[in-house]
Amino acid sequence: MRITIIKKRNYRGLQKLxxxxxxxxxxxxxxxxxxxxxxIRAAQMTDKPLxxxxxxxxxxxxxxxxxxxxxxxxxxxKLKKRDFYVEQISSKIEIIHKGSHYYAINEASxxxxxxxxxxxxxxxxxxxxxxxYPFIMSGDGAVVTSALGSTAYNKSAGGPIILAQNVMCITFxxxxxxxxxxxxxDAKKKIEIEVVKYTGTLRYDGAEIARLKPxxxxxxxxxxxxxxxxxxxxxxxxxxxxxxxxIRARLLK
Numbered sequence: 001m002r003i004t005i006i007k008k009r010n011y012r013g014l015q016k017l018x019x020x021x022x023x024x025x026x027x028x029x030x031x032x033x034x035x036x037x038x039x040i041r042a043a044q045m046t047d048k049p050l051x052x053x054x055x056x057x058x059x060x061x062x063x064x065x066x067x068x069x070x071x072x073x074x075x076x077x078k079l080k081k082r083d084f085y086v087e088q089i090s091s092k093i094e095i096i097h098k099g100s101h102y103y104a105i106n107e108a109s110x111x112x113x114x115x116x117x118x119x120x121x122x123x124x125x126x127x128x129x130x131x132x133y134p135f136i137m138s139g140d141g142a143v144v145t146s147a148l149g150s151t152a153y154n155k156s157a158g159g160p161i162i163l164a165q166n167v168m169c170i171t172f173x174x175x176x177x178x179x180x181x182x183x184x185x186d187a188k189k190k191i192e193i194e195v196v197k198y199t200g201t202l203r204y205d206g207a208e209i210a211r212l213k214p215x216x217x218x219x220x221x222x223x224x225x226x227x228x229x230x231x232x233x234x235x236x237x238x239x240x241x242x243x244x245x246x247i248r249a250r251l252l253k
Contacts, residue, residue, distance in 0.1 A: 001079060003027040006042040008034050011055060013072035020076050029079070029230060036152070039064060040205055043105045043227050049086045051075070051230035063151050063242055064089060066235045078232050087231050090148035090165070091187075094223035095204050104204035105227065106149030108220045110141040110193055110212070111201045116176060117141055118197035124190040124219070132170075133179060136196050140173035144191055144220045148227065153206075160184070163239060168222065190221040 004027035005017060011033055017023065032042035033053045039062075042050055054062035055069055062068075067075055078084055093104040110119065118138040122129045145154040150162040150169060159171030159182045168191065171182040185191065194217040202209040202218055212218075237245075 001028055001082070003079070004030045004046075006030060006032045006038055006045070008038060011069055013069050016072055016076050020080060033069070036062065040105045043092075044103065044205070047225055047228065049228045049230045051079075051084075062245075064148075064229055066232065066237050071235075074232075074235075084230050084232050086228050088226050089229045090146055090227045091222040092225040092227060093144070093146055093149070093168075093204070094221050094225075095202070095209065095218060096221075097202060097209055097218040100209075102204045102209055103223060103225055104149070106152040106205050107143050107145040107154060108218075109143045109153065109203045109206075110195075110218075111173070111203065112140045113199045113201060113211070115198045116174075117195065117200040119200075120194045120196055121170065122192040122194070123185055124192055125188070129192065132183065132185070135177065135179075137172065137175060137179075138177055138197075139175035141200055142173060142193065143171045144193075145169050145171070146187065146222060154182075158182075161239075166222075168220070187222040190219050192217055192219045 002022045002024045004025060005023055030042050030046050030048055030050045032039045032050060034055050039052045052065040053067055053069060054065040093108055095102040095108045116138050118136050120136055121132045123132055143154050143157055146168055147162040147165055154171050155161060157171050157173055159169055162169055166187045167184050168187050169182055169184045195212045195214050197214055200212050202212055
């Protein structure tokens with residue numbers, strides 16, 4: 001089997017992958033080793049099956065990882081036998097700005113630069129465009145995420161953890177106005193945000209796309225590009241298991 005390895009550094013046990021597989025740039029399976037940031041980088045690179053092996057010493061939740069570096073012998077054995085299945089865990093988030101397309105794993109975000117930014121939010125479908133709110137939103141910006149990214153920036157901003165597919169969530173950053181709650185929308189529809197006052201930065205997974213000024217707008221939707229995870233039967237963790245692992249790790253510190 002040909003695999004592609006995405007990593008930050010040379011982890012213990014890593015040599016076992018090189019000894020048992022052909023490591024190449026365009027493998028059948030992409031193996032991300034480390035924390036959540038490494039998983040995001042690998043998922044941005046490919047639509048192929050992605051195996052996330054977490055480093056237990058990393059502070060990341062490893063939300064999409066069912067195995068750690070402690071399981072490297074198990075992983076090698078299963079991959080050699082091709083004893084795994086592939087699960088579609090999400091679609092990539094597509095951001096469209098001035099005709100260019102960008103694909104995020106966790107979120108699209110609009111962040112203010114100096115002063116609070118004001119913006120309108122719309123949802124679009126085949127019948128046209130309609131405003132989600134009857135007034136202009138103001139604050140430090142907004143985060144648009146799917147279920148997959150809801151445990152990242154969205155959670156830190158006070159947004160909900162989403163366990164359902166085919167929805168997107170808009171979470172506001174320090175909003176100044178009569179409505180402050182996040183809102184969940186049908187992922188079959190597109191979200192359009194238009195800057196009304198002051199300037200902001202449009203980002204995807206933290207990477208800057210553009211500086212926006214009043215009148216600028218962008219669209220966010222779930223794309224047809226899939227995020228596919230390698231799973232091993234009998235080794236999947238529930239969401240509660242993952243949270244327990246995270247809490248225990250923090251308590252030990």
